[in-house]
Amino acid sequence: MSMKVLIVGPEDLVNITKETAKKYVELELIPVIYDSPSQVVTLIEQHHHLCDILLLTGSAPYLIAKNNWIKRKTEFNKPILYIALTEASIYRVLFKITNDMHMQAKPFSAFSSDYTESEFRKCLDELGISNIHMFIKDSTIGVNTDELTSFHYQLWKENKVQAVITAYYAVYQQLLKLGVPVYRLDLSKSSIENTLQRVLLEGKRMHQAKNQIAVSYLGFHDPNHADYRTAEFEQMIESYGEEVLAVIDWTEEGYLRFVTTREEIEKNTKQFKEMAILQDIEHAFKIVTYLGIGFGHTPKEAELKAHDAMMKAKSTREASCYIVEIDGKVYGPIGMSTNLNYSSRSGNAELLLIAKKAGISIGTLNKLISFCEQSGTTKLTTVDLSIGFGITLRSARRILSNLERHNFAKIIGEEQPINKGRPRQIYKLTLQL
Secondary structure (H helix, E strand, C coil): CCEEEEEEECHHHHHHHHHHHHHCCCEEEEEEECCCHHHHHHHHHHHHHHCCEEEECCHHHHHHHHHHHHHCCCCCCCCEEECCCCHHHHHHHHHHHHHHHHHCCCCCCEEEECCCHHHHHHHHHHCCCCCCEEEECCCCCCCCHHHHHHHHHHHHHCCCCCEEEECCHHHHHHHHHCCCCEEECCCCHHHHHHHHHHHHHHHHHHHHHHCCEEEEEEEECCCCCHHHHCHHHHHHHHHHHHHCCCEEEECCCCCEEEEEEHHHHHHHCCCCCCCHHHHHHHHHHCCCEEEEEEEECCHHHHHHHHHHHHHHHHCCCCCEEEEECCCCEEEECCCCCCCEEEECCCCCHHHHHHHHHHCCCHHHHHHHHHHHHHHCCCEECHHHHHHHHCCCHHHHHHHHHHHHHCCCEEEEEEECCCCCCCCEEEEEECCCC
């Protein structure tokens, strides 16, 4: 098993990581160097197709990338890990500064940094040091290396600090040129080792997941439709089966069953985002179908999950597809404008209690939370919920009424439909999402 790992970071940290990774023969590291963390999103977009796993050298580039995807409401469908700075890195740099100042017979009473103040404070407290002043500029989001360089340089020029500690290679290089006593927070070998071991474990998990069995059930909202037994329809089904390398048969209940692997389903749906076959059938034959896909380590397990997914798709009364994972996580409706992913289970005692009080399932509650997170608001109407869940207005009204009755939602206003009709009540969820 060989895993391609895209490692993104400044040159020095990428080189250290590559050197440490030489003994991990299963990992093939693909280096991508940046001058500033602000380049990380563009670089990932340009190179992510080369890898199985993405590895970032620090929390700052990870947070920049993650927040960018959240703002754009997109997902990165490959595992992302980052090598964290640890206390060992902070202790090492503090010791070096203290030693250098002692050798030069200079006092050390203050420093500036662009790393987390709480981490420095914790280490200084552990060392029993309370007489060193810190000037900290938080730079975890929206890093501007020129601004950071100016911040540190001004403090040093005004004799407010004797040293600068930076987590950024570009800042380090610029301050060196300006003659500032600057120290680099680098990655500890133990942190790199631990993260590479996590990368290996993630790779093994991915390999096992790709080999999971996938079972799909295709059903018909109108089982008496004449066209789904025609040669043309069967040819379309056979073509889809060839695309996903599936074995196809008809069940006694009148469903089409496809048996393949998770890897083929992921490729065909572009990581659970598209499901063209349902729209193709509806367009060509005016047949409205629904599809449930389940994964499992065994055929039986996959069939049970596929049945659960099919029941969710069937309940929408339109062309829709749902996927249920081994752990009960649900994706769907696939290919629709609102594609939710949520778990039909929960170990959260508070959510279980809310579901019980409101008389709804934990799956429905998790689905509602996912819907609100994706839409970016906790305000909604029965129409919003009906469209988002693919359920009837009556069912949507029952869910919101139950939540409102038990003080998990409140009515905050009304909206008038474009056409004549009764005003719709606007609900606001009061759950702590």
